[in-house]
Amino acid sequence: MLRLPPFRYVAPRTAGEAARILAGHGPEAMAVAGGTDLFPNMKRRQFTPRLLVGLRNLEGASGVQANGGLTVGALATLSAVAASPVVTARWPAVARSAGLVSSPPLRNAGTMGGNLCVDTRCNYYNQSESWRASIGYCMKKDGEVCLVAPGSDKCWALSSSDTAPVMIALGAEVTLVGPSGERRIAVSDLYGPDGIAYLTKRPEEVLTAIHVPDRSGWATTYRKVRRRGSIDFPVLGVAVAVRRGASRQVEEARIVLGAVHTAPVEAADAEEFLRGRPLDPETIEMAAGIAYKPAKPLDNADLAYAWRKRMARIEVARALREVAGLPTGDLPAIAS
Amino acid sequence: MGDPVAAVAALDEETAEEALKLVEVDYEAMPALMSIDEALQRPDARIHDYGPRGNVHKEVSFDFGDVEAGFAEADHVREDTFFFEGNTHLPMEQHAAVGSRGPDGKLTVWSSTQTPHYVHRALAKVLEMPAAHIRVIACPNGGGFGGKSDPFSHEIVVAKLSMKAGRPVKVTLSREEVFYCHRGRHPVAMWVKTGLKKDGTITAMHFRSVLDGGAYGSYGVASLYYTGALQTVTYRIPRYKFEGVRVFTNKPPCGPKRGHGTPQPRYALECHVDKFCHDLGLDPVRWRIENALSPGAITANQMQVRTIGLRECLERVVERSGFSSKRGRLGAGRGVGLAASAYISGAGLPIYWNAMPHSGVQIKVDRGGGVAVFCGSTDIGQGSDSVLAYVVAEELGILPEDIRVMTADTDLTPVDLGSYSSRVTLMTGNAALQAARRVREPIFAAAARKLGVPVDRLRAASRRIFDADEPSRSLSFAEAVVLAESEFGTLGSVGSYTPPRSIARWKGAGVGPTPTYSYSACVVELSADRETGIVRVDKVWIAHDVGRSINPLLVIGQVEGSVYMGLGEVLMEEQAFRKGRHKIPSMLDYKSPTTLEMPPVESILVETLDPEGPYGAKECGQGPLLPVIPAVANALFDALGVRIDEVPITPEKVVAALEGRLRGPRMPALTYPQTVVVPPLAPGAPAAPPAPAASPGGSR
Numbered sequence A: 001m002l003r004l005p006p007f008r009y010v011a012p013r014t015a016g017e018a019a020r021i022l023a024g025h026g027p028e029a030m031a032v033a034g035g036t037d038l039f040p041n042m043k044r045r046q047f048t049p050r051l052l053v054g055l056r057n058l059e060g061a062s063g064v065q066a067n068g069g070l071t072v073g074a075l076a077t078l079s080a081v082a083a084s085p086v087v088t089a090r091w092p093a094v095a096r097s098a099g100l101v102s103s104p105p106l107r108n109a110g111t112m113g114g115n116l117c118v119d120t121r122c123n124y125y126n127q128s129e130s131w132r133a134s135i136g137y138c139m140k141k142d143g144e145v146c147l148v149a150p151g152s153d154k155c156w157a158l159s160s161s162d163t164a165p166v167m168i169a170l171g172a173e174v175t176l177v178g179p180s181g182e183r184r185i186a187v188s189d190l191y192g193p194d195g196i197a198y199l200t201k202r203p204e205e206v207l208t209a210i211h212v213p214d215r216s217g218w219a220t221t222y223r224k225v226r227r228r229g230s231i232d233f234p235v236l237g238v239a240v241a242v243r244r245g246a247s248r249q250v251e252e253a254r255i256v257l258g259a260v261h262t263a264p265v266e267a268a269d270a271e272e273f274l275r276g277r278p279l280d281p282e283t284i285e286m287a288a289g290i291a292y293k294p295a296k297p298l299d300n301a302d303l304a305y306a307w308r309k310r311m312a313r314i315e316v317a318r319a320l321r322e323v324a325g326l327p328t329g330d331l332p333a334i335a336s
Numbered sequence B: 001m002g003d004p005v006a007a008v009a010a011l012d013e014e015t016a017e018e019a020l021k022l023v024e025v026d027y028e029a030m031p032a033l034m035s036i037d038e039a040l041q042r043p044d045a046r047i048h049d050y051g052p053r054g055n056v057h058k059e060v061s062f063d064f065g066d067v068e069a070g071f072a073e074a075d076h077v078r079e080d081t082f083f084f085e086g087n088t089h090l091p092m093e094q095h096a097a098v099g100s101r102g103p104d105g106k107l108t109v110w111s112s113t114q115t116p117h118y119v120h121r122a123l124a125k126v127l128e129m130p131a132a133h134i135r136v137i138a139c140p141n142g143g144g145f146g147g148k149s150d151p152f153s154h155e156i157v158v159a160k161l162s163m164k165a166g167r168p169v170k171v172t173l174s175r176e177e178v179f180y181c182h183r184g185r186h187p188v189a190m191w192v193k194t195g196l197k198k199d200g201t202i203t204a205m206h207f208r209s210v211l212d213g214g215a216y217g218s219y220g221v222a223s224l225y226y227t228g229a230l231q232t233v234t235y236r237i238p239r240y241k242f243e244g245v246r247v248f249t250n251k252p253p254c255g256p257k258r259g260h261g262t263p264q265p266r267y268a269l270e271c272h273v274d275k276f277c278h279d280l281g282l283d284p285v286r287w288r289i290e291n292a293l294s295p296g297a298i299t300a301n302q303m304q305v306r307t308i309g310l311r312e313c314l315e316r317v318v319e320r321s322g323f324s325s326k327r328g329r330l331g332a333g334r335g336v337g338l339a340a341s342a343y344i345s346g347a348g349l350p351i352y353w354n355a356m357p358h359s360g361v362q363i364k365v366d367r368g369g370g371v372a373v374f375c376g377s378t379d380i381g382q383g384s385d386s387v388l389a390y391v392v393a394e395e396l397g398i399l400p401e402d403i404r405v406m407t408a409d410t411d412l413t414p415v416d417l418g419s420y421s422s423r424v425t426l427m428t429g430n431a432a433l434q435a436a437r438r439v440r441e442p443i444f445a446a447a448a449r450k451l452g453v454p455v456d457r458l459r460a461a462s463r464r465i466f467d468a469d470e471p472s473r474s475l476s477f478a479e480a481v482v483l484a485e486s487e488f489g490t491l492g493s494v495g496s497y498t499p500p501r502s503i504a505r506w507k508g509a510g511v512g513p514t515p516t517y518s519y520s521a522c523v524v525e526l527s528a529d530r531e532t533g534i535v536r537v538d539k540v541w542i543a544h545d546v547g548r549s550i551n552p553l554l555v556i557g558q559v560e561g562s563v564y565m566g567l568g569e570v571l572m573e574e575q576a577f578r579k580g581r582h583k584i585p586s587m588l589d590y591k592s593p594t595t596l597e598m599p600p601v602e603s604i605l606v607e608t609l610d611p612e613g614p615y616g617a618k619e620c621g622q623g624p625l626l627p628v629i630p631a632v633a634n635a636l637f638d639a640l641g642v643r644i645d646e647v648p649i650t651p652e653k654v655v656a657a658l659e660g661r662l663r664g665p666r667m668p669a670l671t672y673p674q675t676v677v678v679p680p681l682a683p684g685a686p687a688a689p690p691a692p693a694a695s696p697g698g699s700r
């Protein structure tokens, strides 16, 4: 059986205190929210923190508040957000992405903050200690080279958060609390340059809230590709947000791809292409043909990578058709 | 990677792990041979020093009738090549074992095994201890599917270390280690050639299979024979030739998984049938029904069919699903597919040669009217304990809840060979039937005397024994037991079952014969996304000839479970390797469907009341898996017009096939051994099997 390594656990009441404890212990300490990502990784010894700083007791960090915009506490569970009437009504893509994460038990434990901070994934890395030892480890943990792209000087582990692409497409921001103060940054600025330094957040900073602007007037969606709808991580996520003017021309479009790179990828060229055009089938096909180009899947996740790349084009097109109110091309539901 | 090398016992796992890191092993690096082709290309780098040559573990070739003459007679000859990727059992419970030596010096091993008797034998041999000093107890088991049939290293380790340490020792495998233990579905490359008359009559069939056995033998010789044995027991094939080779590679060893060696050739065969029906413009339903064997048929490879519900399975599943009106008419991207199959109800021979029964049952009757049934059979979730209770309760006219069943303990229960080859209901059922009828005799004799009624007029039901002609003349079962014990002494009995001797007279015919074959037919309806290649199974109808359904709930559980497993194998599961390692040894990354991926299933139970089965029962635990896989492949052809001759059928393969760039499978380059020409059975050979140990029908 795989067992957790030994650790001490503290559960402070404020984010500032949590940040100070984390800063005080340096790399020996880690924050934990729902633990659904961190604990499996600890069992496989990707992480062996001596001290875990539990965030579950943080005061006022698990609510969902909607005024003009939406504020989601970092400790709000994925289930709570997926089921929240106001989120479902006004930010449906947020509810949908949270509701598509893994499985019901994991959504009951997993948090929104943890989802934005979820570790990058690679099937050379998400393995037991003994498996990784047998292959000589890799750059992301304990080794020297990247086993997927041996010539590469960077790690290509995949950003696998379902909510991150949506948050970026909606222009959301996060509050980060450090030992001596807090800052607010765009979710798009939360992600780092490669699969190792995948967050720009400093290790001691605690994410306390996610702020989503009012997006009334926008049509949004999130689509997820995975082998099994019951539990799997995405091999592709597509978030789309589109605002159209009175003439039905696109005024603004955001297209963000998940699980195809070390960070969520904004398809800026396709967004630019769509501006001022109608969302008709031809335009959509052309936009999708531009949007999937920055996807860089490698052979480190489920399903063939060439197929995953191809799917990025198909799914962007379907997502755009969905927000345009056109038939998506999905298999029709069956009446049973 | 994944082969056990050394074992450490400690007071806790942390210490044991630290100690393991201190074990130094010197390895001599050898090339990692990770496929059939690689293993064949490096005969110099032998994985084992046995087998006929290089990395060939076992090779066979048999010709039953002159197939070349059959092909010469044919109007149409078709050849196809298929590949079936390996996959694993994925039981919910990981293997675990505890060993403990008692103060009397005797050893007890508790294990999550399907075959306590074989573990018992292996331990006696390896530990060089008298078998009488070893007790193996198979624990209630969280799923086996064949993956807990081999005696394993960890069972030997707990025994040995507990004897050294003088304390109980426990090993629980990690999920990753379960993937390495494996003994699952063999990857098999297959080639089949069939000659047909214009009307669809087969003149000859030639079948080749090459198996990737992984690093050890396991039951691989049987697996190899099974890839050639059961092609003949569904449709009329007058001449048949089988050539097969099992190759060692450096992967986790393959062995028996639900259907043992037959799902792969059945997939090939049923797709091949649809293809030649397509060539000849024949209806795939009609062809299957018209060419189905008749009861009592003897096949080219000398397999004896007894009852056969194949036609009825086909008719009912086609009717219920509306297959014939749906095929080719569901519209773009939707399709239906049909396939049929057969499976053994227990192997005709044990794993080691002996003339003893395959299953034994002991019954002890208590003065209070309770009954204890002892049997070595192992309940791995399929309900075999319940079947023992049902049979004995039926014979004695008491209720299943009056019965205590004690199973799978080599000290306390008579030998049953184990939960494999779909043998348990038929064999333990027959043994229980015999034991129950024997113990009923003194009870009925005493009751008859008391009631003043001839014995043959007595019946037993609802805990009473009564006169069939005048049911008010009765006494309770418990009263009758007291009378019988007073008259005859302590009450108990034994019963046993040995399968009828096979009529086959060729070396290698140990695999394939069975007391009786079960039959299945399946229709799958699916939708396929032409753009993404994603296949969604919308509904499954399956008919299964179970002989007699002793408990329909348990039977349907097995049928639906088989459908689930078949769908996983055809659409997603694969033991994938990369850089000499298992690529995805975890339950998250090895993709197998969950309940949410399951389509609705309609099960149809067909009863043929086989004379060899208890009350007519046949198997249902493995057979229903077989037709599911080819039915999906055939339905995909109906939906998209493409053939994927390689399992699993993944979205990328579908897309590649639609774009005409799917490279079909090919056979490994190798030479097959010299063919053994098997002469036909002499006329007048015993067509009818010897009388079964117990005849069907219970007390009324």
Ligand SMILES: Cc1cc2nc3c(=O)[nH]c(=O)nc-3n(C[C@H](O)[C@H](O)[C@H](O)COP(=O)(O)OP(=O)(O)OC[C@H]3O[C@@H](n4cnc5c(N)ncnc54)[C@H](O)[C@@H]3O)c2cc1C
Pocket (backbone or CB within 6 Å): A030, A031, A032, A033, A034, A035, A036, A037, A038, A039, A040, A055, A074, A075, A078, A100, A101, A102, A103, A106, A109, A110, A111, A112, A113, A114, A115, A116, A117, A118, A119, A160, A161, A162, A163, A205, A206, A207, A208, A231, A232, A233, A234, B588
């Ligand atoms: C079987 C399985 C399937 C899964 N499928 C999916 C999936 O489909 N999609 C998906 O997106 N995820 C998936 N996950 C991953 C995970 O369950 C989710 O991402 C979840 O939202 C993580 O949240 P958590 O609170 O459990 O994070 P934790 O495990 O507690 O933390 C994850 C990381 O974030 C850090 N962290 C957490 N909260 C904060 C905070 N407030 N401030 C600073 N740092 C923080 C932790 O230190 C840790 O490094 C899956 C996990 C499993 C085991």
Ligand code: SF4
Pocket (backbone or CB within 6 Å): A121, A122, A123, A124, A125, A138, A139, A140, A141, A145, A146, A147, A148, A149, A154, A155, A156, A157, A195, A300
């Ligand atoms: S992408 Fe390369 S470096 Fe990163 S985890 Fe995978 S193998 Fe390791």
